[in-house]
Amino acid sequence: MTTTWTIDGVRAALSEKKISARELSAEFYKRIEARNPELNAFLALAPERARKQADKIDALIASGKPLPALAGVPIAVKDVISTRGIVTTCGSRILQNYVPPYDATAIERLDAAGAIILGKTNCDEFAMGSSNENSAYGAVKNPASTDRVPGGSSGGSAAAVAAGLAVAALGTDTGGSIRQPGSFCGVPAMMGSYGRVSRYGLIAFASSLDRIGPFATNIKDIAAMLGVIAGRDPHDSTSTTAPVPDYQNEIVKPVKGLRLGVPKEYFGEGMDAPVRQKIEAGLEIYKKLGCELVDIRMPHTDYAIATYYIIATAEASSNLARYDGVRFGLRVDSDSLLAMYRKTRGSGFGDEVKRRIVLGTYVLSAGYYDAYYLKGQKVRALIAKDFRDAFEKVDAIVTPTSPVPAFRLGERSQNPLQMYLADIYTVTGSLAGVPGISVPCGKVCGKLPVGLQIFGTPFDEARVLQLAYAFEQAGGASV
Numbered sequence: 001m002t003t004t005w006t007i008d009g010v011r012a013a014l015s016e017k018k019i020s021a022r023e024l025s026a027e028f029y030k031r032i033e034a035r036n037p038e039l040n041a042f043l044a045l046a047p048e049r050a051r052k053q054a055d056k057i058d059a060l061i062a063s064g065k066p067l068p069a070l071a072g073v074p075i076a077v078k079d080v081i082s083t084r085g086i087v088t089t090c091g092s093r094i095l096q097n098y099v100p101p102y103d104a105t106a107i108e109r110l111d112a113a114g115a116i117i118l119g120k121t122n123c124d125e126f127a128m129g130s131s132n133e134n135s136a137y138g139a140v141k142n143p144a145s146t147d148r149v150p151g152g153s154s155g156g157s158a159a160a161v162a163a164g165l166a167v168a169a170l171g172t173d174t175g176g177s178i179r180q181p182g183s184f185c186g187v188p189a190m191m192g193s194y195g196r197v198s199r200y201g202l203i204a205f206a207s208s209l210d211r212i213g214p215f216a217t218n219i220k221d222i223a224a225m226l227g228v229i230a231g232r233d234p235h236d237s238t239s240t241t242a243p244v245p246d247y248q249n250e251i252v253k254p255v256k257g258l259r260l261g262v263p264k265e266y267f268g269e270g271m272d273a274p275v276r277q278k279i280e281a282g283l284e285i286y287k288k289l290g291c292e293l294v295d296i297r298m299p300h301t302d303y304a305i306a307t308y309y310i311i312a313t314a315e316a317s318s319n320l321a322r323y324d325g326v327r328f329g330l331r332v333d334s335d336s337l338l339a340m341y342r343k344t345r346g347s348g349f350g351d352e353v354k355r356r357i358v359l360g361t362y363v364l365s366a367g368y369y370d371a372y373y374l375k376g377q378k379v380r381a382l383i384a385k386d387f388r389d390a391f392e393k394v395d396a397i398v399t400p401t402s403p404v405p406a407f408r409l410g411e412r413s414q415n416p417l418q419m420y421l422a423d424i425y426t427v428t429g430s431l432a433g434v435p436g437i438s439v440p441c442g443k444v445c446g447k448l449p450v451g452l453q454i455f456g457t458p459f460d461e462a463r464v465l466q467l468a469y470a471f472e473q474a475g476g477a478s479v
């Protein structure tokens with residue numbers, strides 16, 4: 001068994017000089033070397049950048065000055081987030097040699113807080129997928145059971161944290177890509193409200209939905225990570241000016257008396273019976289903690305998948321127009337400009353990305369715009385209203401993260417529709433802009449993790465974290 005490092009553990013070991021930041025990151029690279037050939041969680045490592053940062057932290061320790069929040073904490077970053085000097089592929093051939101000239105704001109903030117960026121993690125191409133099988137660089141294996149998918153699209157980040165190859169990681173969530181892999185791999189995983197974390201430097205999939213958020217091994221670390229990356233950024237006009245509370249202080253508040261909505265629509269057809277059992281056991285924990293469970297209805301839930309796949313593909317078709325062989329990444333030379341575009345995009349993008357560009361272009365095209373895109377926007381507003389109405393009655397909403405545990409590699413990859421259904425419980429919160437977390441809630445078949453999802457009101461991540469922390473402390477991971 002390898003030790004599970006936590007942020008507090010790193011801080012204590014460093015300040016008591018039991019280990020140096022340089023030694024600690026070297027230990028993580030050793031773990032990666034041993035496990036990554038099998039898991040395929042990392043696409044690129046950044047040992048030089050890590051060493052420089054570790055030496056800075058070690059110098060700080062030697063000087064006796066106070067240490068920043070994430071001093072020396074080894075972190076993995078999903079490969080759709082820009083990192084200066086480190087190849088950033090988005091899991092795509094079209095960006096196979098792309099090296100960003102700048103760091104995303106979230107990376108800058110991690111860096112300033114003393115975190116050590118170990119490298120970049122595998123993901124579905126341009127974050128489009130639910131299994132990590134859409135990566136141009138091969139699937140990631142689930143550390144809990146290596147014949148299974150880790151979930152997606154942030155599968156590499158979830159697997160890296162679950163396997164102890166990083167203390168925490170950044171992922172991105174557009175329709176479930178943080179929460180669903182968190183649930184499949186058995187680690188807490190959080191998406192803050194839309195606008196809570198700057199998207200500057202996040203390579204866009206669907207700009208009105210994309211969010212950056214953390215994976216960690218425990219809720220306290222999730223709170224620490226979110227506290228560092230959250231907050232207004234002048235580079236992203238959609239980032240909020242809402243103040244960032246001290247999440248560490250907030251999480252320990254008692255949850256007694258809180259009202260938790262349990263929407264009937266999230267326990268429907270297609271849900272595995274053993275998963276349902278675990279979620280019900282999880283709800284019992286909240287009862288014991290003194291929360292009141294309230295049956296609620298969210299009547300537009302059924303339309304969420306269709307709405308998401310109209311809006312997300314529409315935005316993707318526009319965002320991905322920039323990969324034309326001229327400005328970024330791959331270029332396949334040809335005798336005419338049009339042929340160059342065709343060949344570059346034809347060979348640079350994988351099947352799922354092409355499918356989405358075609359779908360998105362279709363729903364935006366003249367004659368279909370009103371029938372699909374515009375209608376999708378209207379239904380999105382209704383789904384957001386479902387959440388607003390629910391929050392009139394309850395303090396938070398509790399659901400399963402996924403109707404099924406991690407499925408087998410290859411089991412759904414030939415059936416896009418079945419793959420899209422993997423997101424049935426996560427896309428709603430994405431469309432509504434609310435914060436959501438997945439917390440471990442027992443295992444089925446003796447080894448496959450289940451995730452419990454908690455949604456809160458916009459910008460009240462503190463409440464979500466508070467409920468997640470209480471659940472974790474009450475033994476939710478082993479119900």
Ligand code: GLN
Nearest residue numbers: 127128129174175176177
């Ligand atoms: N699985 C969903 C999709 O394929 C969500 C992806 C995401 O959140 N990035 O679009």
